[in-house]
Amino acid sequence: MKADIRKIVTVLEETSRELDRTVTPPVRRAAAIAVIANPFAGRYVEDLSALIDIGEELGALLAERAVAALGIAGDKVESYGKAAAVGENGELEHAAAILHPKLGAPVRKALGKGAALIPSSKKRGGPGVALDIPLGHKDAAFVRSHFDGMEVRIADAPRADEIVVAVAVTDGGRPLPRVGGLAKDQIKARTGSGDKQGRPTFGARIGRAGDRARCARRALSARRTDRFSAAPREPASSRDLRHRNRRKRRRARAHADAVGGPRQAR
Amino acid sequence: MADVIVRKKIVTVEEIFHEFGPKPAVPQRRAAALAVIHNPFAGRYVADIAPFMDDLKPLGIAMANALIAALGGDAKAVQGYGKGAIVGSAGELEHGALWHVPGGYAMREALGGAKAIVASTKKVGGPGARLDVPITHIDASYVRSHFDAMEVGIADAPRADEILLALVMTTGARVHERVGGLRADDIEGKDGLR
Numbered sequence: 001m002k003a004d005i006r007k008i009v010t011v012l013e014e015t016s017r018e019l020d021r022t023v024t025p026p027v028r029r030a031a032a033i034a035v036i037a038n039p040f041a042g043r044y045v046e047d048l049s050a051l052i053d054i055g056e057e058l059g060a061l062l063a064e065r066a067v068a069a070l071g072i073a074g075d076k077v078e079s080y081g082k083a084a085a086v087g088e089n090g091e092l093e094h095a096a097a098i099l100h101p102k103l104g105a106p107v108r109k110a111l112g113k114g115a116a117l118i119p120s121s122k123k124r125g126g127p128g129v130a131l132d133i134p135l136g137h138k139d140a141a142f143v144r145s146h147f148d149g150m151e152v153r154i155a156d157a158p159r160a161d162e163i164v165v166a167v168a169v170t171d172g173g174r175p176l177p178r179v180g181g182l183a184k185d186q187i188k189a190r191t192g193s194g195d196k197q198g199r200p201t202f203g204a205r206i207g208r209a210g211d212r213a214r215c216a217r218r219a220l221s222a223r224r225t226d227r228f229s230a231a232p233r234e235p236a237s238s239r240d241l242r243h244r245n246r247r248k249r250r251r252a253r254a255h256a257d258a259v260g261g262p263r264q265a266r
Numbered sequence: 267m268a269d270v271i272v273r274k275k276i277v278t279v280e281e282i283f284h285e286f287g288p289k290p291a292v293p294q295r296r297a298a299a300l301a302v303i304h305n306p307f308a309g310r311y312v313a314d315i316a317p318f319m320d321d322l323k324p325l326g327i328a329m330a331n332a333l334i335a336a337l338g339g340d341a342k343a344v345q346g347y348g349k350g351a352i353v354g355s356a357g358e359l360e361h362g363a364l365w366h367v368p369g370g371y372a373m374r375e376a377l378g379g380a381k382a383i384v385a386s387t388k389k390v391g392g393p394g395a396r397l398d399v400p401i402t403h404i405d406a407s408y409v410r411s412h413f414d415a416m417e418v419g420i421a422d423a424p425r426a427d428e429i430l431l432a433l434v435m436t437t438g439a440r441v442h443e444r445v446g447g448l449r450a451d452d453i454e455g456k457d458g459l460r
Contacts, residue, residue, distance in 0.1 A: 008281045017273040069279075130421070154280075155396075155417035 001050040003057055004037040006162065009154055010069040018175040027175050031133060031152050031168040032065035034058055041089040041161035051097035055165075058098065060106035062167035067110055070169055075112035077169045078184070079146040081135040082107070083121045084165045087158035095122035098165055107167060108138075115192040116141040128155050133168040137184060141192060144181025145173035268306035270321050273428065275329075276300040276420060279336050287442040294438040297336045298399065298418045299329040301431045308356040308427035315360070319367045325431070326365075326372030333435045334376060341377050345450065346412045346436035348401040349373070351388045354424035362388035365431050373433060380404035381458035393422050399434045403450060408460050410447025411439035 011033070016026040036058070039050055067074050082103060084095035099120050108114035119134035119141075130153045137143035150168045158164045173184070280296045283289055303325070307315055334341050349369040351362035370384040385400040385407075396419040403409035416434050424430040439450070454460050 005283055006285065007283060010279045012277045014275045015273065016275070017271065069277075128417075151421040 001053060003054045005034050007035040009033045010065050011152055012069045015175050021176060023175040027172040028070055029150050029168060029170040030066045030069040031150055031166050032062040033152055033164060033166040034062060035154060035157040036163050038087060038090045038094055038161050038163045040094055048097035051094055052101045055098035056102035056106060058165050059103035063107040063110035066167050066169045070171060072171055074110050077111050077138060078172055079135045079137050079170045081119045081133040081168045083131045083133040084163055085129050085131050085158050086124045087160045087162045088126060089160040090163060092122060092124055094163060111138060114138040127157055127159060128153055131166055133166055135168060135170060140187040142182045143184050144179060145177035145183060148174050268318055268321055270325055271304040272301055274302040277332055277336050282441045285441050294441050295337055296416050296436045297333050298416055298432055298434045299333045300418055300420060301325060301329060302423040303429050305354060305357045305361055305427050305429045307361055319364050322368035326368035329433045330372040330376035333433055337435060337437055343437050344377055344435045345404060345438055346401045346414060347373050347404050348385045348399045348434045350386055350397045350399040350432045352391045352395050352397050352424050352430040354426045354428040355392055356426035359390055361429060369433055377404055382407045393425060395419055399432055401434055401436055405455060406453040406460050408448045409450050410445060411443035414440055
């Protein structure tokens, strides 16, 4: 099923100052937003594959429009995001069907690459509802300078039987980023997370002992330098690790004493 | 002479295919150019503000040209226009009136001498305030099919000491216009009204 598009809106935003500072070069963000008829408004439909296909169609269309508005080559895009607002006769799941299964691939195709997940948001609302499109770096989700958001809205949409679908792209991060974290020039591998091991997330299960130690060291390093410092993270030494384990055992013993159980570190 | 300090610029283009009626052969397009500038008169009463209108002229011309470019680059395709301003809360409604001359004349000139007055609106508001910018035909204010409006606004503007300036252009009538009145084809073209 082809999308019945009532309206397409593009927004190009250029920020050249923040308070008394100039932003050089200015940061530009663009969003392309489509207003479409919701084929499943007003009734429960089990099979949402028609909306999934519409998601694929809109991914290509909106990415192309947004990149054109930005006026740069697709592979120069730095961050991206997507969002949808379902009119009152629709279901949140309709937004999910458009956004998640198939919309991403054509967006990435328009950008040449895009290893990181495309951050997304969704809601149900009436005409004029504001959509805050979350933004993240397209190659490494952990690039902190590019965690951002862009508000868009269309005064007359979504009507009750419509869905608003948005894709946003940028040529940079926040105007004056200075809260540390991974920087875009420190991306080690295009694995989507931004580091060499392709760390999926903190707290993920990692099998091998060596990986476990690396993961623990990394968590320690992060804790130590993550305090709004722009300094690159120092790797934690094995001495830090020993100290951490000692503290852990001490806590376990104190806990055992308090509850009267066996004094054994876990 | 006060500097025009621009914090942010936005260009929005809307392409309207239908509003549940028959689709026109060519979709209607509307575009808005917004600029967020520092208000040099914020926080106090200044009697002599009029010279700032001259300072705003280059910005008006740049925004008018940006709109024509956003609508495809052909000034002849533009049929409707409007303008507006939102003054941040430390400013005065009168500061918004500074936009009439530089905003209006920039668009008329860029469009090759449009005759009709540029419809406008203004208000004092905070960040995220919305403004319904009125739109009328560029050569004759009474063309009913082209009476329109476009809602604009920016989530983080205007701050208290800022002014949000807006220019709007369209490439045609309302998408399913059918309430009669003076037709664009019947403009006499003498006074900018009919």
